[in-house]
Amino acid sequence: MRDEAPRRVLLLAVAAAGLAAGLLPVLFGGDAVDWLFAVATLPVLAALLRDLWHGIRRGEFGLDLIAALSMGGALLLGEYLAAAVVALMYAGGEFLEARARQHARAEMTALLSRVPRSAMRHGARGLEDVPLDAIAPGDRLLIARGAVVPVDGSIDAVAAVLDVSALTGEPLPQRIARGEPAMSGSVNAGEAFDLLATRRAAESTYAGIVRLVEAAQASKAPMARLADRWSLWFLGFTVLLAGGAWAATGDAVRGLSVLVVATPCPLILAVPVAIIAGLSRAAGAGVLVKSGGALEAMARTRVLLLDKTGTLTVGRAHLAAILPQNGMPEEELLRLAAALDQASGHVLAQALVDAATARGLWLSTPIMVHEAPGEGIAGLVDGRQVVIGSAGFVASTIGGPAPAVPPNQSPGAALVFIGIDGAPAGVLVFEDPIRPDAPAMLADMRRAGIGRIVLLSGDAEAPAQAVGRALGLDAVVAGCTPEGKVATVHAEGSAGPVMMIGDGVNDAPALAAATIGIAMGARGAAASSEAADAVLLVDRLDRLAQAIRIARRTLHIARQSVAAGIGLSAAGMVAAALGHLTPIQGALLQEAIDVAVILNALRALRGGRDGAN
Numbered sequence: 001m002r003d004e005a006p007r008r009v010l011l012l013a014v015a016a017a018g019l020a021a022g023l024l025p026v027l028f029g030g031d032a033v034d035w036l037f038a039v040a041t042l043p044v045l046a047a048l049l050r051d052l053w054h055g056i057r058r059g060e061f062g063l064d065l066i067a068a069l070s071m072g073g074a075l076l077l078g079e080y081l082a083a084a085v086v087a088l089m090y091a092g093g094e095f096l097e098a099r100a101r102q103h104a105r106a107e108m109t110a111l112l113s114r115v116p117r118s119a120m121r122h123g124a125r126g127l128e129d130v131p132l133d134a135i136a137p138g139d140r141l142l143i144a145r146g147a148v149v150p151v152d153g154s155i156d157a158v159a160a161v162l163d164v165s166a167l168t169g170e171p172l173p174q175r176i177a178r179g180e181p182a183m184s185g186s187v188n189a190g191e192a193f194d195l196l197a198t199r200r201a202a203e204s205t206y207a208g209i210v211r212l213v214e215a216a217q218a219s220k221a222p223m224a225r226l227a228d229r230w231s232l233w234f235l236g237f238t239v240l241l242a243g244g245a246w247a248a249t250g251d252a253v254r255g256l257s258v259l260v261v262a263t264p265c266p267l268i269l270a271v272p273v274a275i276i277a278g279l280s281r282a283a284g285a286g287v288l289v290k291s292g293g294a295l296e297a298m299a300r301t302r303v304l305l306l307d308k309t310g311t312l313t314v315g316r317a318h319l320a321a322i323l324p325q326n327g328m329p330e331e332e333l334l335r336l337a338a339a340l341d342q343a344s345g346h347v348l349a350q351a352l353v354d355a356a357t358a359r360g361l362w363l364s365t366p367i368m369v370h371e372a373p374g375e376g377i378a379g380l381v382d383g384r385q386v387v388i389g390s391a392g393f394v395a396s397t398i399g400g401p402a403p404a405v406p407p408n409q410s411p412g413a414a415l416v417f418i419g420i421d422g423a424p425a426g427v428l429v430f431e432d433p434i435r436p437d438a439p440a441m442l443a444d445m446r447r448a449g450i451g452r453i454v455l456l457s458g459d460a461e462a463p464a465q466a467v468g469r470a471l472g473l474d475a476v477v478a479g480c481t482p483e484g485k486v487a488t489v490h491a492e493g494s495a496g497p498v499m500m501i502g503d504g505v506n507d508a509p510a511l512a513a514a515t516i517g518i519a520m521g522a523r524g525a526a527a528s529s530e531a532a533d534a535v536l537l538v539d540r541l542d543r544l545a546q547a548i549r550i551a552r553r554t555l556h557i558a559r560q561s562v563a564a565g566i567g568l569s570a571a572g573m574v575a576a577a578l579g580h581l582t583p584i585q586g587a588l589l590q591e592a593i594d595v596a597v598i599l600n601a602l603r604a605l606r607g608g609r610d611g612a613n
Helices: 005-028 034-057 064-076 080-104 205-219 226-249 252-262 265-284 292-300 308-312 330-341 347-358 391-398 438-447 461-471 482-495 505-513 526-531 542-577 583-605
Strands: 118-123 126-131 140-143 153-155 159-163 174-177 193-197 287-289 303-307 318-324 367-372 376-381 384-389 414-420 423-431 452-456 475-477 498-502 516-519 534-536
Touching: 005 034, 005 080, 034 064, 034 080, 064 080, 064 226, 064 252, 080 252, 080 583, 226 252, 226 542, 252 542, 252 583, 265 287, 265 292, 265 542, 265 583, 287 292, 287 542, 292 516, 292 542, 303 308, 303 482, 308 452, 308 461, 318 330, 318 347, 330 347, 330 376, 330 384, 330 414, 330 423, 347 414, 347 423, 376 391, 384 391, 391 414, 391 423, 438 452, 438 461, 438 542, 452 461, 452 482, 461 475, 482 498, 482 505, 498 505, 505 516, 534 542, 542 583
Parallel strands: 303 452, 303 498, 452 475, 498 516, 516 534
Antiparallel strands: 118 126, 118 140, 140 193, 153 193, 159 174, 287 534, 318 423, 367 376, 376 384, 384 414, 414 423
């Protein structure tokens, strides 16, 4: 769809210039130039008639018809100045609507920008860079360290370490053995490995997520303009009153006066001005809402669905416990393990080094390091033989039993075993902790009017349920695929408008399917940011409840402005029908009403008490 903003700017400029040029001679004691008023009116009227025709063909019918009748009637009856004033009012309202859309559709990251465009394929002459469309089942691909797996396939190496958090929500990397499947869209978190393609790119997991996003976006009906909800009765009232005034007096100009006063600029102006103000306030709070329709949906939300990883939890591994064995001091165990892991590129290794650094431990440089991807790492630290990794890797390296598995660990915790100088030395426990602000955010959401909160997670049942219990959620749905999340969004929609919050590629289809989707844009995937209706620009969940209050206050002010504007217009229409207002007086009165409506709508820029009405 082409951008309408330049056309509306041009119409506003023509209307304003024509009106000013027609009135200019009056400043020098002359007469207004009627033909300039007509020139200013005709382009606006033509554009309006075109829009009305396209709307009728789509089955849409609104208040713009009154503006067309006002301009057309004024031109036919020789009330050229009134026609020009109405044209300026209408063009101004259209311009404000265009500005609202422009503000709401701020440039976002490209849809699914992380998807690869090509892959390295083993061929008769060695490695070759080929486009994704050229990859066929059976091709052997080289997946470099840090690269995105381009198509579904199976591991053709001893093992691979894949970060699948964007697809399943699982925060910790997974070790995939030879012959096991690897999903497209996952990231190689270990050493380079070979992949045997099992599907073409268009049939792979990642492409399926793209199609889900597109289907969900296409199925979501656009929000109707708030103004149109009052259109039918107001249009009927206007036509009856204008026709009645004309029929009762035989004066067509009196009927025109009614139409001019009825020109629905309060409806046209109040909503976009209030929406722009609300969007600006929400952005100031760190929530970028992409459209006025999304802001309205946010105000009506009663059901909240949340992803777990990166939304309710921190989204990265955190050293939760150090469990030394055989008399090994805790800090010495941490220091030796972290020193060795400086040589590893594993995600947990970085978390371990960060934990040791935070404690102020001095980390020596390891030597004679050997790493088995997905299994563990061994080397010398200060003359001591250190080995870190899975229980099996540690046991085989030290030639004896691995450290004992600690009891009563949290569901979903990752255990890293350590051996030192040929003996078991202890276990490190890593977890993805609940975000510190999550409990307060959820409580604030309930105070803001959210009646039901549900956790959606691609993670296993046990860790998902543990988070749900800790936060007092109403329901937990674990093991969700992207398709399952979309199905849950639709099922929960029966309880009211649904807000979905997520941050990964796997959340994108659900974000698009929800009444309003909120992406954790501060560190979320590009797909979720594009699919969502709003993006949390700061990594603070407490801003969402504030945004909901802003949205509700904005819609309250918009409705208030519309009601006040229509009430004043109705009073002016009755006065015009009784002969107390000429067309130009009616147009000027309508302009005064517009100013009052705009000033009231701008109150949305200011915060009420706690953001309430």
